[in-house]
Amino acid sequence: METADKSLSRRNFIKITGLTGTAFTLGIGFSASGKDMTVVRAVTAETTNVEVNAWISIDTQGKVTIINHRSEMGQGSFQSVPQMIAEELEVSLDQINIVFAPGNGRRYGSQVTGGSSTIRGSYQKLLRLGASARHMLVDTAAKRWGVKASDCYAENGEVIHRASGKKLNYGELVTETAQLEPPKEVALKNPQDYKIIRKPLPRQDTPIKVNGKAIFGLDFKLPGMLYAVVERSPRFQGKVVKFDDAETRKVPGVKFVLKVNRDEFDNMREGVAVVATNTWAAIQGRKLLKVDWDDRAFPHHNSDELYAKMRELVKGDPISFRTMGNTAKTFAKAEKKIEATYETPYESHSCMEPLNCVANVTDEKIEVWGPIQGPDWIQQNISGHFKLPPEKVHVNMTFLGGGFGRKAFTDYPYEAVMISKEIKAPVQVVWTREDDMTIGPFRPGMVYQCKGVVTEGGRIGSFETKISGQNMDLQNPGADKSAYNSSDTEGFLEGYFNSIPHYSFGDSPLDSPVPVMWWRSVYASTNAFAFESFLDELAVMAEKDPLDFRRQHLGERYQLLIDKLEAVSNWKAHKKNEGLPADASAKVGYGVAITECFSSIVGEVVKVSKDAIGKVKIDKVWAVMDCGWYVNPDIIKAQIEGSIIMALGAATKHETTFKDGKAVERNFDSYKMPRIQDTPEIEVHIMDNEEKAGGVGEPALPPFTPALTNAIFDLTGKRIRKLPFSLDAIA
Amino acid sequence: MATITLKLNNKSHTIDADPKMPLLWAIRDLVGLTGTKYGCGIAQCGACTVHLEGKPVRSCSIPVSVAANKNVTTIEGLSSDNSDVVQRAWILEQVPQCGYCQSGQIMAASALLKSKPNPSDTDIDMAMQGHICRCGTYPRIRKAIKRAAQLMTQK
Ligand code: FES
Ligand code: FES
Numbered sequence: 001m002e003t004a005d006k007s008l009s010r011r012n013f014i015k016i017t018g019l020t021g022t023a024f025t026l027g028i029g030f031s032a033s034g035k036d037m038t039v040v041r042a043v044t045a046e047t048t049n050v051e052v053n054a055w056i057s058i059d060t061q062g063k064v065t066i067i068n069h070r071s072e073m074g075q076g077s078f079q080s081v082p083q084m085i086a087e088e089l090e091v092s093l094d095q096i097n098i099v100f101a102p103g104n105g106r107r108y109g110s111q112v113t114g115g116s117s118t119i120r121g122s123y124q125k126l127l128r129l130g131a132s133a134r135h136m137l138v139d140t141a142a143k144r145w146g147v148k149a150s151d152c153y154a155e156n157g158e159v160i161h162r163a164s165g166k167k168l169n170y171g172e173l174v175t176e177t178a179q180l181e182p183p184k185e186v187a188l189k190n191p192q193d194y195k196i197i198r199k200p201l202p203r204q205d206t207p208i209k210v211n212g213k214a215i216f217g218l219d220f221k222l223p224g225m226l227y228a229v230v231e232r233s234p235r236f237q238g239k240v241v242k243f244d245d246a247e248t249r250k251v252p253g254v255k256f257v258l259k260v261n262r263d264e265f266d267n268m269r270e271g272v273a274v275v276a277t278n279t280w281a282a283i284q285g286r287k288l289l290k291v292d293w294d295d296r297a298f299p300h301h302n303s304d305e306l307y308a309k310m311r312e313l314v315k316g317d318p319i320s321f322r323t324m325g326n327t328a329k330t331f332a333k334a335e336k337k338i339e340a341t342y343e344t345p346y347e348s349h350s351c352m353e354p355l356n357c358v359a360n361v362t363d364e365k366i367e368v369w370g371p372i373q374g375p376d377w378i379q380q381n382i383s384g385h386f387k388l389p390p391e392k393v394h395v396n397m398t399f400l401g402g403g404f405g406r407k408a409f410t411d412y413p414y415e416a417v418m419i420s421k422e423i424k425a426p427v428q429v430v431w432t433r434e435d436d437m438t439i440g441p442f443r444p445g446m447v448y449q450c451k452g453v454v455t456e457g458g459r460i461g462s463f464e465t466k467i468s469g470q471n472m473d474l475q476n477p478g479a480d481k482s483a484y485n486s487s488d489t490e491g492f493l494e495g496y497f498n499s500i501p502h503y504s505f506g507d508s509p510l511d512s513p514v515p516v517m518w519w520r521s522v523y524a525s526t527n528a529f530a531f532e533s534f535l536d537e538l539a540v541m542a543e544k545d546p547l548d549f550r551r552q553h554l555g556e557r558y559q560l561l562i563d564k565l566e567a568v569s570n571w572k573a574h575k576k577n578e579g580l581p582a583d584a585s586a587k588v589g590y591g592v593a594i595t596e597c598f599s600s601i602v603g604e605v606v607k608v609s610k611d612a613i614g615k616v617k618i619d620k621v622w623a624v625m626d627c628g629w630y631v632n633p634d635i636i637k638a639q640i641e642g643s644i645i646m647a648l649g650a651a652t653k654h655e656t657t658f659k660d661g662k663a664v665e666r667n668f669d670s671y672k673m674p675r676i677q678d679t680p681e682i683e684v685h686i687m688d689n690e691e692k693a694g695g696v697g698e699p700a701l702p703p704f705t706p707a708l709t710n711a712i713f714d715l716t717g718k719r720i721r722k723l724p725f726s727l728d729a730i731a
Numbered sequence: 732m733a734t735i736t737l738k739l740n741n742k743s744h745t746i747d748a749d750p751k752m753p754l755l756w757a758i759r760d761l762v763g764l765t766g767t768k769y770g771c772g773i774a775q776c777g778a779c780t781v782h783l784e785g786k787p788v789r790s791c792s793i794p795v796s797v798a799a800n801k802n803v804t805t806i807e808g809l810s811s812d813n814s815d816v817v818q819r820a821w822i823l824e825q826v827p828q829c830g831y832c833q834s835g836q837i838m839a840a841s842a843l844l845k846s847k848p849n850p851s852d853t854d855i856d857m858a859m860q861g862h863i864c865r866c867g868t869y870p871r872i873r874k875a876i877k878r879a880a881q882l883m884t885q886k
Contacts, residue, residue, distance in 0.1 A: 202825055209830030210818045212766015212806035216831060219765035227760065252732055252749065278760035279769075280752045352770055352778065352831040352865040401768070401831025402865050433771045634825060638871070642828055645867030668775035668863060677856040679869040 023065075024174035025057040026136075026182060028129040037125060039132045039182040054122070056085060056129055058137075062157050062171030064089065065097045079203040080631040084123055087196040088130030088189060090154040091170070093204065123629065123693050131186045133177075140177045141168045191629075191690070200634030205399070217371035217398045218356045222426040225358065226255060228419050229282045229430055231289055232262070232271040232439050235661040236513045238295035240270045247288035248274055253281030256423050257289070262415040263385065264441075264515055265475040269411070273419050279430050298513040300661030303445075307343065310447035310510050313468035314341070318506030321488040325502030327451065330462040334453040337462075338537055342450070343722040344526040345655030347443040347519055348663075348671060353401020354436040359416035360426035365392040366417055371400035373408035381410040382417055404646075405518030409441065437671060438663040442656050443519030444470040444510075448530035453502075458542035459552060462502035465530060470516045471509040481509070491524035491595045491702045492531050499553040514658065520646060521698035524597035528702030529709070529723060532593035536710040537719070545575060546592050546710065558594070561603050561626050561687060565592065568685055569605040569622040588619075589715025593706035598695030600627040604644070604703040606680075606711040616712060616730045618648075618680040623700055625684065628691030637684045640700040644682055647704035649674045655724050735799045737762065740808030750796035755779045757795040758805060766806035766834050770863065777862035780835040781805050787842040806834035809841060817841045820879035828866035836862050840876050849880050 028039050057065045066085055082096040134154050141159035142149040151162050158167045191198070208214040233239070245257040256275040261268045272291050276282035331337055357370035366382055375395040383390040400407055416429040431439075446469035453461035471485050488505040497503065519525060539549035551562050566572060574590050587610050594603040607619045623640050630636060653672045657664045665671040709720040712730060737744045739762060746761045758767050758781070767790055770778030774792040781790045782804040790798075809815045813822065817840050827833045836859070843850055843858035850858070855876050864872070 202822065203827075205830070206822050206825060206827055207813055209827040209833055210806075210821045210837060211809070211811055211813055212764070212834050213811075214830055215765070216768075218769065219759075221763070221765075278752075278756060280749065280756040280760070284749075350865060352768075352776070352829065352863065354769070400829060402829045404865075430769075433773075638825065638828055638868070641870055642867035645869060646865070667773055668771050669773060673776075673863045673865070674867075674869075675861075675863070676859045676869040676872060679867075679873075682870055 023057045023059040024133070024137075024178040025055060026129060026133050027055045028125050028132075029054070037128065039129060041178070041180075041182060054125055054129055056089070056133060058133065058170050058174050060171045060174055062095065062169050063097060064091055064095050065099060067099050079201070079205070079635060081122075081126065082204070083196050083201060083631050084126045085130045087194060088127050089134050091157040093196065093201065095157050098204075123631075127188050128186060131188055132182045135183050135186050136177050136180050137170055137173050139180060140173045144168070144176070197631050198633060200637075201632060203635070214399050216353050216401045217358070217369065218353055218401070218428075218430065220358050220369045220398050220428070222358065222360060225426040225428055226275050226277060226423065227279045227282050227430060228273045228275040228416075228427050229279070229286050229432060230260060230262075230271040230273045230415065230435070231286050231291055232269065232435065233293050233295060234438070235293065235295040235298075235300060236440065236515060237267070237269065237298050238293035240272060241292040241294045243272050243292065244290040245272075245274075248285040251276070251281055251285040251288065253277040254285040257285070258419070258422055260415055260418050260422075262411045263381065264411050266477055267475075271415070273415075273429070275419065275423055275427060282430070283432065295661070298661075301512060301514070302659050303346075303657040306445060306510065306512060306514075306658065307447065310445070310468040311341070313508040313510060314447050314449040314466045316508055318466045318508045319482065319484045320504065320506040321484040321486060322497075323504040323506075324497070324500070325462070327462045327464040327502045327504040330453055330502045331451050331464065334461060336454040336541055337452065338541055339449070339451045340534055340537060340721060342448045342530040342533060344446045344529055345650070345723055346445040346514070346657070347650055347654070348437045348440075348656050348665070349402075349404045349406035349443075349517075349519055350437060350668075350671065350673075351400070351402030351404060351406060354433055355406070355412045355431040356429060357413045357416040358426065358428045359413065359420040361417060361421040361424075365394060366421075367394045367396070368413045368417065369396045369398055370413060370416075371403070371407050372397045372413070373400065373403045373405075374410070377408070378410050378413045381414060385414065386417065386421070404520040405522065406441070409517060433668070434666045437656075438666055440663070441515035441517030442663075443525065444472065444514075444516040446526045448527070450530055450534040452534060452538045454538055454542045458544050458549070460496075460500050460535075460538060463496070463500050463534075464504045465506075465534075467505075467507040467527075468510055469507070469526075470512055470514065471507065472516050472518065474509055475515065485509070485523075487523035487527075489527070490522065490597050491528035493554065493558060493594060493596045493601065495554040495558050498555070513661070520643070521597055521701040524595060524699075524702040525647075525650070528593065528595045529705050532595060532703065532706030533709055533719070533721065536591070536593075536706070536713065547571060550594060557626065557689075557691065558601065560689075561594070561601055561624055564685060564687065565594075565603040565605055565622065565624045568624065568683065569607070571605065587715075589711045589713070591707045591710025591712070591714055593703035593710060595699070595702040597699050597702060599692065600625065600694030600696065600699040602626070602640075602700045602703050604700070604707040606704070606707040608708070608711045608715050610715065614731065616715065616727050618708065618727075620681045620683065621704065621707075622683045623685070624687065625696075625700060626687040626689070626691070627694040627696050627699070628689060629693040630686065630696070633686055636686055636696050639696050640684045641682050643698065643700035644704045645674055645679055647701045648678065648708075651705040651708060651723055652725060652727050653678075733796070735795055737795070737798060737803060738800065739764065739803050740805060741802075746795075748795050750794060752795050753791050754781070754793045754795045754798045754803070755790040758790060758803075764805055764807055768831055768834055770832065770835070775861075775863070776832070776835075777839060778832050778835040780838040780862070782838060782842060785842070785845070787839050804838075806838060809837065815841070816882045817844065817875075817879045820875040820882055824871050824875040824878055826868050826871040826875050828868055832862065832864045832866075833868075836864065836868075836872055840872070840879065843876065844879055844883065848883055850876060
């Protein structure tokens with residue numbers, strides 16, 4: 001997102017961190033041209049045209065403070081950001097104090113935690129900031145001792161003179177260092193010399209997440225705060241005609257009943273809020289509320305109708321996104337060709353922490369606290385709607401009990417602000433699980449039609465995909481409905497575009513009142529099922545091993561990943577039935593899928609087998625992640641495990657369906673989650689290379705499902721083209 | 732409304748509550764201890780698990796009146812300095828991601844280890860299958876329970 005003011009002023013840094021001017025403070029940002037990365041001193045920051053968006057500060061005790069500009073929702077930015085700074089600054093992690101950046105008029109560039117971008121968007125900046133500060137501290141010490149800077153080095157928060165062993169703590173150096181100009185160029189460490197980066201260091205937020213002390217949005221309380229639940233239209237765009245709150249008001253603790261709005265993609269959605277002295281009273285009061293809805297203005301779809309429309313739409317001409325050659329002609333003339341349709345369901349985000357938000361509106365300002373992925377979007381939205389300058393809208397992030405894309409949205413804070421403004425008191429809006437699961441937005445359901453050709457030599461001659469589903473970008477009023485969806489190829493390996501002679505990707509968007517939104521790994525989460533299943537079908541037609549079939553189209557970086565995947569999963573031995581009992585090959589199946597999104601490539605192999613009574617079970621998953629430059633391998637491992645289990649749920653357990661214009665699945669009794677006993681063994685490997693940093697929190701999700709269904713094909717000969725499916729139902 | 736005495740983590744609290752209010756909301760909103768989480772409200776996810784007289788229960792599905800004058804332990808009562816063996820194991824295995832489900836997971840694991848100090852995989856499945864983790868920390872939960880069992884033998 002672009003905003004006019006991307007810089008973080010020194011004054012605001014001091015305000016957030018509580019640090020005074022005695023510290024040595026260094027900022028980094030881009031010059032007005034946007035081209036050059038520049039490090040600036042605090043004193044000169046306000047007179048240059050550099051838009052500073054990250055600061056570090058060292059006080060006279062040697063304590064380092066930095067601001068974390070991203071949300072912590074489980075993905076580990078709370079850990080990985082300080083780990084990067086500590087490495088180049090040569091301090092230990094416990095010397096670093098990390099402060100969450102509020103989205104309140106102080107800009108950090110885009111703060112929206114999405115697209116797995118926390119590290120890949122900022123690491124070069126943070127490394128350079130740490131290295132510059134270290135360099136300056138070493139200079140100061142060398143000058144004081146009258147020795148050459150090159151004879152000194154920094155370690156553990158101290159500068160050391162190599163020959164004499166003399167030492168000075170950073171804290172003793174900050175006053176003089178603050179007077180120095182930062183170096184124009186600074187050498188970064190060689191990855192071989194890393195001591196903190198690339199180490200599986202324990203997360204700093206773990207201790208408070210095992211004793212109940214971590215404060216999530218739902219745990220945040222203000223003095224005098226009231227609790228609200230909102231009855232929202234069970235059909236997605238219903239309007240309140242009238243409501244009867246006579247019974248509601250009799251519930252002890254209920255204080256207010258009022259009509260409210262919620263800003264969903266610039267469309268106002270209506271609801272009736274019940275505000276009480278505790279959550280339970282508000283929930284009880286709401287049960288007794290009678291609301292008349294006017295919901296005649298839009299179709300009340302069933303899932304069947306939505307999918308029937310999408311199946312129709314993929315037959316027509318799509319809005320073309322990326323094409324090469326002539327797929328239609330190639331397909332028409334080809335001998336070895338196939339066609340297949342794949343379908344993926346609507347899904348709910350169902351973060352473990354349901355949506356909620358605290359707002360306090362006073363005469364001077366609006367303040368918001370909650371589990372928030374996009375503080376700057378929320379600030380902008382609220383500032384616009386409530387006609388208050390952005391610096392008077394303070395958006396504060398608590399820990400997030402999951403986000404997965406849903407908590408980047410601005411609707412739930414808007415609603416809380418509106419209620420607080422009306423009742424003139426701080427309020428927490430609590431979404432019940434049923435609200436969270438039925439109101440949306442949802443991951444859009446999709447239909448994919450694929451057509452492919454295999455050449456004489458067993459290569460891909462042509463690859464065509466037509467997609468239908470709701471385009472998330474088309475929900476705002478006035479959106480250009482003729483625009484292509486630039487995410488049509490998300491998940492497909494970039495390397496294929498260099499080697500497939502004819503390809504075409506396009507979409508025919510479905511129009512529907514169902515609100516839709518990013519869901520972990522976004523379009524790749526569904527695209528990959530179609531692309532990678534279809535590649536498997538093409539490989540079968542080409543009579544080639546699925547890994548070899550892919551390998552012949554791809555360059556070195558991909559080949560290295562395939563080699564690794566082949567080795568760790570013992571793929572070849574399986575294919576040749578080596579070391580397996582005579583009848584075993586009939587009872588095990590292996591499948592593979594390799595996808596690319598958010599600048600990372602992930603390959604996964606799934607092994608399935610039949611148990612004694614012929615039921616299919618998942619024995620093991622091997623994942624190989626190439627995310628280029630990376631920080632903490634244990635966090636990556638955790639993210640891969642989590643992504644695979646989340647994918648397992650969407651593939652085999654849950655979906656959101658619609659009946660008569662309403663979401664059917666309302667809670668975990670019908671929206672079934674994978675549980676501990678459903679979880680296979682997961683083995684993770686990370687590629688070591690010097691490529692640019694890619695995303696980590698999402699890219700391991702897309703390949704799991706096609707790797708699983710390809711394995712099931714290998715085992716049973718049955719091709720699964722529609723999700724979700726039940727493992728129990730496979731014979 | 733009724734005056735109810737709650738014995739939470741060995742401390743008495745007198746609250747004025749609708750006797751039908753679930754224990755969960757009494758703990759969170761009336762007493763103000765927020766370590767116990769709301770996840771579903773219908774006994775499906777386990778996020779709200781506390782110990783009632785030492786036994787794991789879903790606080791979202793127990794009226795506060797049932798818990799009156801009985802010993803209730805929440806995550807805050809396990810230990811506030813992370814000295815409890817389950818908390819230690821959870822840190823060693825780096826279980827939490829977002830962390831939201833973990834109070835409930837830890838309370839369930841702690842109850843399991845009390846009744847079965849050396850649980851098998853099946854025991855773990857049985858005791859933990861009522862607990863959802865949307866972040867997918869299940870492999871680490873299993874490891875951490877085994878780690879805690881080990882730590883207990885070293886005491
Ligand atoms: S909140 Fe009690 S089981 Fe889910
Ligand atoms: S750690 Fe996030 S739900 Fe379990």
